Structures are given as C-alpha cells and as structure tokens.
Amino acid sequence: MGVAPLEIALHAPAQNGAKALTDLYFFYGTLCHEPLLAAVLGAPKPLEPARLSAYEVRHARDADGTDLGYPLLVEGPAGAEGGLAEITEAEAELLDWYEIGYAKARLAVTDAQGRTREAWVYLPEAGRWGVGQLWSLAAWAAEKGALATLAVAEVIALRGQVPMEQALGRYPMIRVRAASRLRAGVPRPAKLRFQPGADDVEIESLRTPYAKFFAVEDYRLRHRRFDGSMSATLDRAAFISGDATVVLPYDQKHDRVLLVEQFRTGPLARGDANPWSLEAVAGRVDAGESPEAAARREAEEEAGVTLSRLIAAPSHYPSPGAKSEYLYCYIGLCDLPEASPRLGGLQCEGEDIRSHRLSFDEMMALIETGEVENGPLIVLALWLARLREGLRAEALGA
Incomplete structure (x- = not known):
C-alpha cells in the first residue's frame, strides 16, 4: 500500500541572526552522489548513512519501456540505502523545484546508530514512470556521475528563469553541453600560450537568458592580463552549443x-x-x-x-x-x-x-x-x- 504524501511544514524565517530552522531529509539514488547534491543545493551537504526498509531503488522507464537511467523509490523487499541531512527552508525550496514528478512523504528511516527517525522522502508520482531493474549508485556514478553533475548545475541555473518542466525539456541538449565541458576539462598543450592558474579567471555572475537547442550565457568576469594585473570587470556573452x-x-x-x-x-x-x-x-x-x-x-x-x-x-x-x-x-x-x-x-x-x-x-x-x-x-x-x-x-x- 502506498504512503500518502504530506505537505511540508513551513517555518518562519530566522530572526536576529538565529540559526535557520531545518528539517530532516532522506536522500537516495543520484542525490546520494554528494557532488550532484552540492550542485543542486549550491554548497556541499554531508550525508549520514541511513536505510529505508520496505522500499527499494529501481530504474525509471518511459511508456515504451526505455530505461531512462535515473532512479525511483518504490515499495519492495530489497531496502533502500541512502543518506540523511538537515535541510533549510531555502534548500527545501530548491529541492521541491528540482524534484518535479515526485511528492514528499514523511517516512521512518533507520540511521547508522540503528535509531528510527522520521524524514522527508521524495516518492515518484503514481503512474508517471514505469519501473525497471534495481538501480546501483556505484554503477551510475562511475558511468554518468560527472556528466550528470555538470548537467544538473545548468538546470539549477535556470531556476527563476523557466519552469522546471521547461528546463527538463532542454535536458537532452543540456547533457550534450555537459559532455562537451567534460572533454574541455582535459589539459591541453601550452608550450607557447599562457598557462592559467585557478585564480586567473574570476566569474562574478553568469546568466542564461536563452537556452533551447543552443544557449546564450551572459558573463560578468575578470581575467589575468599579460602584465600580471587583473582586468576590469568585463561584460561578455557566448553562444553555447555542444561539441x-x-x-x-x-x-x-x-x-x-x-x-x-x-x-x-x-x-x-x-x-x-x-x-x-x-x-x-x-x-x-x-x-x-x-x-x-x-x-x-x-x-x-x-x-x-x-x-x-x-x-x-x-x-x-x-x-x-x-x-x-x-x-x-x-x-x-x-x-x-x-x-x-x-x-x-x-x-x-x-x-x-x-x-x-x-x-x-x-x-x-x-x-x-x-x-x-x-x-x-x-x-x-x-x-x-x-x-x-x-x-x-x-x-x-x-
């Protein structure tokens, strides 16, 4: 029998410098890959190992049975390994925007000390996807983790600019651009040209005012000049396409x-x-x-x-x-x-x-x-x- 999703309790913002109120979340699947979770939340978020019984993580399938590669949490005997983290209101809003097609439920999970704790869990909406074979975080991370992390960072950058459904419609081309960025990160010859260090380009802001098959990225940046100084802040735009x-x-x-x-x-x-x-x-x-x-x-x-x-x-x-x-x-x-x-x-x-x-x-x-x-x-x-x-x-x- 399914668990009815509950509405998340809203907290008043912290006042007078008080610590922001948080709530406990259980993560499974791709969000247990901490670089990807950091891309969603905008900062690293350490996870405490935990387990959800009577559920298991399986591959999502579309209507014609094609494996979509990402995970679903469904009822099953295998159990679901995952992680617990305290999530702030602002982070919860990000997660809610990102987890379209999923609804939150409050479930009992077991932490690393064997204690039972209640946490919010994202469950797939009934009937939205088909269910495939058991899903492995290790296999996914080895094959797709780096690519997915870069792609998710671009998706998150679209928040406030387009609805999540529209962002997902762009996801195939976002993945193409992410794969291009992975290839671009391989060191290239620099016998004659300048060899930059980590602090030689400073990106002050980055907006994506247009993103469909192609994208436009609007930068405010500074870069190292040949005389050793940093440039003034420059407005630059780039037309983005995959390799x-x-x-x-x-x-x-x-x-x-x-x-x-x-x-x-x-x-x-x-x-x-x-x-x-x-x-x-x-x-x-x-x-x-x-x-x-x-x-x-x-x-x-x-x-x-x-x-x-x-x-x-x-x-x-x-x-x-x-x-x-x-x-x-x-x-x-x-x-x-x-x-x-x-x-x-x-x-x-x-x-x-x-x-x-x-x-x-x-x-x-x-x-x-x-x-x-x-x-x-x-x-x-x-x-x-x-x-x-x-x-x-x-x-x-x-």
Missing part, C-alpha cells in the same frame, strides 16, 4: 570525396544571396558518445556511407571570440562508387541533405572559386591535400 564532429569521406583508390549540401540558417540570417551550403558531413557529439562514433553515425545518417578508417585532422574552435563550439575533425576512408546525388538526413530533425561525389581536384576548384565557403570543409580539404599522396600510394600499392 561537433566533422568528417570528409574520401575514397583513396578513386581519389574521390563526398560533400553534402543543405540549407543553413546562418547564411540566411546574414542576408546571403544563397543560403544553401556545400560542406563535409557533420553533426553534434551526443552525450555518452565519442567524437569518432559520432563521425561514423553522421556519415551513415547524412550520406549512407560506411567509413572504414578515421584519420584525425586538426580539431579546433571555429569562432572562439563568441562560440563555445569545438570541432573534432577527420578524414574518413571509404568506398565511393560513382552515383547520382543522394538525398539523406533525419526527417525527425528537419534535415534535407543532398550528397555529391566528386574528384579531389573538383573539390579544390570549388574552394578556389568560392562556391565552397565552409570553414571546416576547407580545413579538411587542405589536410587531405597534405596526406593525399601517401593515401593514394597506399591504395594503389594494396
């Missing part, structure tokens, strides 16, 4: 490439007389996907081409003054028989893509005339020109 992969399919035996053509909003917004663009195959790197896997997937989706081998080309920021986008670039070896232009792309994403097979020399002629004016394709064409002789010799020798 993308770009691949130029190349048939080394026949010295043939594949280009794709599609309508592009960027040239339209600039007022370009022709907003149809000749490009290399490209697309975003989904959360949980490697750039190499994305390159292979996009070649299949956009052009129906299977890549046999990927050769890394220079990865780069195409416009670092305004955009966060980072491009992972490849030459993709494949077979490209002569064929008429092929139509491709995913209809569910509104894609309308035509592919063209042409010789290497024809591609370079299009760059020279200006008909090809897509930066990543030009980078890949020049990189292929650098490697072409060796790749042709390899194919002819085989």
Whole structure:
C-alpha cells in the first residue's frame, strides 16, 4: 500500500541572526552522489548513512519501456540505502523545484546508530514512470556521475528563469553541453600560450537568458592580463552549443570525396544571396558518445556511407571570440562508387541533405572559386591535400 504524501511544514524565517530552522531529509539514488547534491543545493551537504526498509531503488522507464537511467523509490523487499541531512527552508525550496514528478512523504528511516527517525522522502508520482531493474549508485556514478553533475548545475541555473518542466525539456541538449565541458576539462598543450592558474579567471555572475537547442550565457568576469594585473570587470556573452564532429569521406583508390549540401540558417540570417551550403558531413557529439562514433553515425545518417578508417585532422574552435563550439575533425576512408546525388538526413530533425561525389581536384576548384565557403570543409580539404599522396600510394600499392 502506498504512503500518502504530506505537505511540508513551513517555518518562519530566522530572526536576529538565529540559526535557520531545518528539517530532516532522506536522500537516495543520484542525490546520494554528494557532488550532484552540492550542485543542486549550491554548497556541499554531508550525508549520514541511513536505510529505508520496505522500499527499494529501481530504474525509471518511459511508456515504451526505455530505461531512462535515473532512479525511483518504490515499495519492495530489497531496502533502500541512502543518506540523511538537515535541510533549510531555502534548500527545501530548491529541492521541491528540482524534484518535479515526485511528492514528499514523511517516512521512518533507520540511521547508522540503528535509531528510527522520521524524514522527508521524495516518492515518484503514481503512474508517471514505469519501473525497471534495481538501480546501483556505484554503477551510475562511475558511468554518468560527472556528466550528470555538470548537467544538473545548468538546470539549477535556470531556476527563476523557466519552469522546471521547461528546463527538463532542454535536458537532452543540456547533457550534450555537459559532455562537451567534460572533454574541455582535459589539459591541453601550452608550450607557447599562457598557462592559467585557478585564480586567473574570476566569474562574478553568469546568466542564461536563452537556452533551447543552443544557449546564450551572459558573463560578468575578470581575467589575468599579460602584465600580471587583473582586468576590469568585463561584460561578455557566448553562444553555447555542444561539441561537433566533422568528417570528409574520401575514397583513396578513386581519389574521390563526398560533400553534402543543405540549407543553413546562418547564411540566411546574414542576408546571403544563397543560403544553401556545400560542406563535409557533420553533426553534434551526443552525450555518452565519442567524437569518432559520432563521425561514423553522421556519415551513415547524412550520406549512407560506411567509413572504414578515421584519420584525425586538426580539431579546433571555429569562432572562439563568441562560440563555445569545438570541432573534432577527420578524414574518413571509404568506398565511393560513382552515383547520382543522394538525398539523406533525419526527417525527425528537419534535415534535407543532398550528397555529391566528386574528384579531389573538383573539390579544390570549388574552394578556389568560392562556391565552397565552409570553414571546416576547407580545413579538411587542405589536410587531405597534405596526406593525399601517401593515401593514394597506399591504395594503389594494396
């Protein structure tokens, strides 16, 4: 039998410097991952081990049975391991906003000393999700913990700007941006350029006035100057998108490439007389996907081409003054028989893509005339020109 959720008791704000009133909460599932809980609450919150009997933590499933990855607390014999913490009114408001689809109930839990204590627990609303297999915090944290923590921080930043339902609608792209931030955190070469320390960039405020498929982040910041001083406070904005992969399919035996053509909003917004663009195959790197896997997937989706081998080309920021986008670039070896232009792309994403097979020399002629004016394709064409002789010799020798 289910437990009816109770309304949380409201406390008057603390007066005259008195300690803020708190209430006891039991956390399970992803909120037992303390970095994620800190991202939700805005500060670390140590948890005291505790256990809830007659309940267990299981995977949520959607209507068609797809595993959604996050946990539900449901009645069951396994018991639920979790943690207890004292939560303030302000923190409770954050949790209530974050835990959409869940309702609070007051339940008896057992703490580490074996004492029975009453605590607020978030239970899923009846019928909202299906129930899957038992959920493991250790397995989730190892595979998804770092990504989820960054994604949740962006979700929490939207509080006060959009309703939580709207924030959840943006969550797939939020996860893509979080995965990009994880890749960006890997140390990069700095033999010539400035190597920053922890105090060389100070972010005074960060707002996200727009966030859908793309996002805009509005910063007030200071940074270290080359003379060693800190800059004045600067207003800066960045257009945020996830990392993308770009691949130029190349048939080394026949010295043939594949280009794709599609309508592009960027040239339209600039007022370009022709907003149809000749490009290399490209697309975003989904959360949980490697750039190499994305390159292979996009070649299949956009052009129906299977890549046999990927050769890394220079990865780069195409416009670092305004955009966060980072491009992972490849030459993709494949077979490209002569064929008429092929139509491709995913209809569910509104894609309308035509592919063209042409010789290497024809591609370079299009760059020279200006008909090809897509930066990543030009980078890949020049990189292929650098490697072409060796790749042709390899194919002819085989």
